[in-house]
Amino acid sequence: MNAIIAITLFLMNNNFQYCLGKSIEVFPDAYPVNEGMESYTKFYGLDGTFDFYGNSVYYLNLETDSTGTIISVGFMLEGKINRGLYDKIIEEYGSPKTILKIGQTILEQNNEDLNYSSSSTKSKAIKSSFEQDPEIIIWDLENLNFSINKHPNNTHSFLHFKVNSF
Numbered sequence: 001m002n003a004i005i006a007i008t009l010f011l012m013n014n015n016f017q018y019c020l021g022k023s024i025e026v027f028p029d030a031y032p033v034n035e036g037m038e039s040y041t042k043f044y045g046l047d048g049t050f051d052f053y054g055n056s057v058y059y060l061n062l063e064t065d066s067t068g069t070i071i072s073v074g075f076m077l078e079g080k081i082n083r084g085l086y087d088k089i090i091e092e093y094g095s096p097k098t099i100l101k102i103g104q105t106i107l108e109q110n111n112e113d114l115n116y117s118s119s120s121t122k123s124k125a126i127k128s129s130f131e132q133d134p135e136i137i138i139w140d141l142e143n144l145n146f147s148i149n150k151h152p153n154n155t156h157s158f159l160h161f162k163v164n165s166f
Contacts, residue, residue, distance in 0.1 A: 016052070016060070016073045017144055017161045024068045033061075040066055052077065052159070053088045063162075072162040080154050081137075086130055093146060098138040101128040140164070 024030055030044040046060040055077050063072040081089075090096075103126035110119045128134040139146040142164070149158045 016050075016075070016159075017146070019060075019062065019070050019073045020144070020161060020163050022070050024062060024064050024070055027062070030062055041071065042068075050075075053085055055085065072160060074158060074160040076156045076158050078156055080133070080150050081148055081157050083130070086137075089148075093139045093141065096137045097140040098136070099128045099130065099134045100125040100136050101132055101134045102126075 019027075024042075024044055027044070027046055029048075030046045032042060033045045034043045042064050044062040044064065046062060047058065048060075050057040050060065052075070057075045057077065059075065061072075061074040062070050063074075065071050103124040106122045106124060109121075111117065125135075130137070133150075135150050135152075137148045145160075145162045145164050147160050149160070151157065
Protein backbone atom coordinates (compact mmCIF):
# COMPACT_ATOMS: atom_id res chain seq x y z
CA MET A 1 0.00 0.00 0.00
CA ASN A 2 1.33 3.43 -0.90
CA ALA A 3 2.54 5.36 2.17
CA ILE A 4 0.48 8.44 1.28
CA ILE A 5 -2.71 6.36 0.98
CA ALA A 6 -1.95 4.59 4.29
CA ILE A 7 -1.28 7.84 6.11
CA THR A 8 -4.43 9.40 4.68
CA LEU A 9 -6.48 6.32 5.56
CA PHE A 10 -5.40 6.20 9.21
CA LEU A 11 -4.80 9.85 10.04
CA MET A 12 -7.67 11.67 8.37
CA ASN A 13 -10.29 13.36 10.48
CA ASN A 14 -7.97 13.74 13.49
CA ASN A 15 -8.17 10.01 14.31
CA PHE A 16 -4.63 9.14 15.29
CA GLN A 17 -5.92 6.32 17.48
CA TYR A 18 -6.85 4.33 14.34
CA CYS A 19 -3.13 3.62 13.88
CA LEU A 20 -3.33 1.48 17.02
CA GLY A 21 -3.41 -2.24 16.33
CA LYS A 22 -2.08 -1.80 12.78
CA SER A 23 1.26 -3.15 11.59
CA ILE A 24 4.13 -0.67 11.40
CA GLU A 25 4.58 -1.95 7.82
CA VAL A 26 1.51 0.11 6.86
CA PHE A 27 3.83 3.12 7.25
CA PRO A 28 6.86 2.31 5.05
CA ASP A 29 8.33 5.78 5.68
CA ALA A 30 8.47 5.20 9.46
CA TYR A 31 12.07 4.86 10.65
CA PRO A 32 13.38 3.23 13.86
CA VAL A 33 14.55 5.61 16.58
CA ASN A 34 15.75 3.06 19.17
CA GLU A 35 17.41 0.62 16.79
CA GLY A 36 19.93 -1.66 18.41
CA MET A 37 18.48 -1.28 21.89
CA GLU A 38 17.12 -4.38 23.59
CA SER A 39 13.51 -3.70 24.45
CA TYR A 40 10.11 -5.35 24.27
CA THR A 41 8.83 -2.30 22.41
CA LYS A 42 10.36 -0.42 19.50
CA PHE A 43 9.89 3.23 18.62
CA TYR A 44 9.56 4.70 15.15
CA GLY A 45 9.44 8.25 13.85
CA LEU A 46 7.21 9.37 11.01
CA ASP A 47 7.79 12.76 9.42
CA GLY A 48 5.04 14.54 7.54
CA THR A 49 2.32 17.12 7.97
CA PHE A 50 -0.76 15.84 9.78
CA ASP A 51 -3.82 17.61 11.08
CA PHE A 52 -5.19 17.37 14.60
CA TYR A 53 -8.37 19.46 14.85
CA GLY A 54 -6.89 22.26 12.77
CA ASN A 55 -3.43 22.11 14.39
CA SER A 56 -0.41 21.03 12.37
CA VAL A 57 1.60 18.01 13.53
CA TYR A 58 4.95 17.42 11.78
CA TYR A 59 6.23 14.27 13.48
CA LEU A 60 4.62 11.16 14.94
CA ASN A 61 6.24 8.85 17.48
CA LEU A 62 4.95 5.30 16.95
CA GLU A 63 5.58 2.54 19.50
CA THR A 64 5.22 -1.12 18.53
CA ASP A 65 5.20 -4.38 20.44
CA SER A 66 7.58 -7.24 19.60
CA THR A 67 5.38 -8.29 16.65
CA GLY A 68 5.45 -4.84 14.99
CA THR A 69 1.90 -3.93 16.00
CA ILE A 70 1.45 -0.24 16.83
CA ILE A 71 0.50 0.13 20.52
CA SER A 72 0.93 3.90 20.94
CA VAL A 73 1.04 7.11 18.93
CA GLY A 74 2.43 10.35 20.32
CA PHE A 75 3.00 13.83 18.95
CA MET A 76 3.63 17.42 20.04
CA LEU A 77 1.64 20.56 19.40
CA GLU A 78 3.09 24.05 19.72
CA GLY A 79 2.09 25.86 22.91
CA LYS A 80 -0.43 24.69 25.43
CA ILE A 81 -3.87 23.35 24.55
CA ASN A 82 -6.41 26.16 24.13
CA ARG A 83 -10.06 26.00 25.13
CA GLY A 84 -11.32 25.55 21.58
CA LEU A 85 -9.15 22.49 20.98
CA TYR A 86 -9.99 21.10 24.42
CA ASP A 87 -13.72 21.40 23.65
CA LYS A 88 -13.25 19.56 20.32
CA ILE A 89 -11.40 16.75 22.12
CA ILE A 90 -14.19 16.49 24.72
CA GLU A 91 -16.74 16.32 21.92
CA GLU A 92 -14.86 13.34 20.46
CA TYR A 93 -13.80 11.48 23.64
CA GLY A 94 -16.06 12.77 26.39
CA SER A 95 -14.93 14.36 29.66
CA PRO A 96 -11.47 13.40 30.90
CA LYS A 97 -11.13 11.01 33.83
CA THR A 98 -8.28 12.91 35.48
CA ILE A 99 -7.02 16.50 35.38
CA LEU A 100 -3.97 17.27 37.53
CA LYS A 101 -1.63 20.13 38.25
CA ILE A 102 1.48 20.42 40.36
CA GLY A 103 0.77 21.24 43.97
CA GLN A 104 3.06 21.60 46.95
CA THR A 105 6.75 20.72 46.51
CA ILE A 106 7.69 17.78 48.71
CA LEU A 107 11.39 17.35 47.93
CA GLU A 108 14.05 19.26 46.02
CA GLN A 109 17.40 17.62 45.41
CA ASN A 110 20.57 18.76 43.67
CA ASN A 111 23.07 16.16 42.52
CA GLU A 112 26.65 17.08 41.75
CA ASP A 113 29.19 14.75 40.15
CA LEU A 114 32.55 15.30 38.51
CA ASN A 115 31.02 15.06 35.03
CA TYR A 116 27.54 16.49 35.45
CA SER A 117 25.04 18.10 37.74
CA SER A 118 21.32 17.53 37.94
CA SER A 119 18.40 18.49 40.07
CA SER A 120 15.06 16.89 40.78
CA THR A 121 11.85 18.03 42.37
CA LYS A 122 9.10 15.89 43.79
CA SER A 123 5.69 17.52 44.14
CA LYS A 124 2.18 16.51 45.03
CA ALA A 125 -0.28 16.27 42.16
CA ILE A 126 -3.63 17.86 42.92
CA LYS A 127 -6.96 17.62 41.15
CA SER A 128 -7.54 20.52 38.85
CA SER A 129 -9.73 21.80 36.03
CA PHE A 130 -8.89 22.96 32.53
CA GLU A 131 -9.25 26.59 33.64
CA GLN A 132 -6.52 26.09 36.27
CA ASP A 133 -3.82 25.36 33.63
CA PRO A 134 -3.24 21.66 34.40
CA GLU A 135 -0.02 19.75 33.70
CA ILE A 136 -1.78 16.53 32.62
CA ILE A 137 -5.23 15.56 31.33
CA ILE A 138 -6.14 11.87 30.99
CA TRP A 139 -8.96 10.08 29.22
CA ASP A 140 -9.19 6.42 30.22
CA LEU A 141 -11.59 4.89 27.71
CA GLU A 142 -12.55 1.24 27.29
CA ASN A 143 -9.77 0.30 24.85
CA LEU A 144 -7.79 3.53 24.74
CA ASN A 145 -5.81 5.76 27.05
CA PHE A 146 -5.35 9.31 25.76
CA SER A 147 -3.34 11.95 27.60
CA ILE A 148 -2.18 15.52 27.17
CA ASN A 149 0.97 16.58 29.03
CA LYS A 150 1.93 20.24 29.18
CA HIS A 151 5.62 21.08 28.88
CA PRO A 152 6.76 22.89 32.06
CA ASN A 153 7.51 26.17 30.27
CA ASN A 154 4.34 26.04 28.09
CA THR A 155 6.29 25.82 24.81
CA HIS A 156 4.40 22.72 23.66
CA SER A 157 2.01 19.95 24.65
CA PHE A 158 2.59 16.23 24.17
CA LEU A 159 -0.44 14.15 23.19
CA HIS A 160 -0.37 10.38 23.50
CA PHE A 161 -2.78 7.62 22.43
CA LYS A 162 -2.11 4.13 23.80
CA VAL A 163 -3.88 0.78 23.70
CA ASN A 164 -5.22 0.13 27.21
CA SER A 165 -3.98 -3.45 27.36
CA PHE A 166 -0.31 -2.37 27.45
